[in-house]
Every structure is written in C-alpha cells, then in structure tokens.
Amino acid sequence: MSINTTPHLNFRGDARAALEFYQSVFGGQLVTVTYADAHSVTEPAEAEQVMWGQVASQEGFRVMAYDVPSHTAYEPGVIPVFVSIRSTDAAEIAGYWERLVEGSTVVVPLAEAAWAPLYGMVEDRFGVTWVLDVEVPWSAS
Template sequence: MTIGLTPYLQFSGTARHALEFYHSVFGGDLEMMTYAQGMGTEDESKDLIMHGSLFIERGVHLMAADAPPGMPSVLGTVSLSNSAPDDAEHTTLEKWWEKLSEGAEINEPMAKSPWGDTFGMLTDRFGVPWMVNASR
C-alpha cells in the first residue's frame, strides 16, 4: 500500500505570498482559493487563502492556508529528502535549497554531512523551517 503524505502549512495572512514564492522555487501547478471564494465571506478574511495547493513534479504536494482571524497559525518543519542516490534528484534538491535560501536564515549551511549526504537547514522568509537532505 502506498500512502502519500502532504505537508500543510498554516500562515497568519501571508499564505498567498508564501505559495507564490514556493511556486517560484519548485515550479509546478499552483491553485489558491480565498475565504470569499470558498465560504462567501465578506469580512476581513475575504482575501485570505482558505485553501492553497502546489503540485510539484516528483510527486511532491505542498498545501497552505491562512488561519482565520483570531486563530493562531502553526508552522512545522518541512523536510525534503531523496531516499536513493540519484544525481538528478541531488541536483534538483540543491537548486531548491538555493532558491529557498533567498531571504532565509541559514541554520545549518548545505554541506556534506557526517552520514555522507549533503544536508542543510534553514528558516525561510515566511518563518517556515526546512531540512534538505540529498543522497548521492
């Protein structure tokens, strides 16, 4: 049985900008629905993202939304890793790292790790922590 897991990020009013940034990093197909479109709301949340979906090649699916006003947003760490040595995937992960690094706080520079892979950690400009591990 195959189970697909999808990271779902929740923001406080910056989901649209974050999703547009991730689209510029990863490419893929981006879809967004506001609270006005999805729920017909006309209050201060009408332009916030109720549901955002970024389908990225290689089977990655990233979702995000804005928490409604008054509700806290919760951000977790997103981890990208290839499980089998593959030069093309390694190169893709390194390119994604470079783009995610723009405006980010680098917590651990992308470098050869003690376990032999290339590894790095950063917190992007939207406050989302990322870990990237590229096997060779």
C-alpha cells in the first residue's frame, strides 16, 4: 500500500489551460475528465470544463486541477488548493478518512462516486480542505 499527496488547484474555467502550461513546464502525461465525461453536468455551458485533471511525470511531478462549477462559491485565493490523498486501497483511504473527519466538517461524505469506488471531501479544523479517493485508471469509454 502507498499513498500520494498531490496539490489540487481550483480554477473557474482555466483548469485545462493551467494543466497544459504545467505540462509544458514539467513534462509528463496530461489527463482530463470533463463534467460531460463524468455525466455530471449541472450547467450546459460548463460541460467541457475540467471536473478532474492531472499532470504526472515519471520524475515525480504531480498536480491536479479542476474548474469550480458556477453553482459553487469561488473566490480566487480563498480556497485555491485542496490536498488530495489517493490510494488504490479502499481500506487505507477509509482509515485516513475516519481519523481526518474528527473535529472536521464533511463537505462530501466518503462514498462511491461516478469516477471512483470511494471519494470524499472534508475541511479540517484548521481550514484545510482534503480530498480522499481510491485511484483507478481512467478510460473515456
């Protein structure tokens, strides 16, 4: 078992451009999932925006990003980053979740999501937003 800790940057419509820029700087593979890909469109104009994106290089660089949907408050600089904890082991993620939620505010309960066997979001008592999920290979099909 192992986990990866990755900066998860929040944007309003610029996630794809930011990820493309980071890829040009650091190299690596760029993967994006749009709201349409995930069947999670709440505003048709945002269907092709990034619901989840990542640049990962063999050298170890990794950054994730998404476009905050219009129905969610977004103030640049106020919540610019999530800390993403990913593992391929559901029990490991659930264990971290149980300890992390103590004294915290659950934003999205840890549960199955369209893109992951487990996904959850919590704001800890220090104001840090954590995203925990079980990592699976992405296929657009």
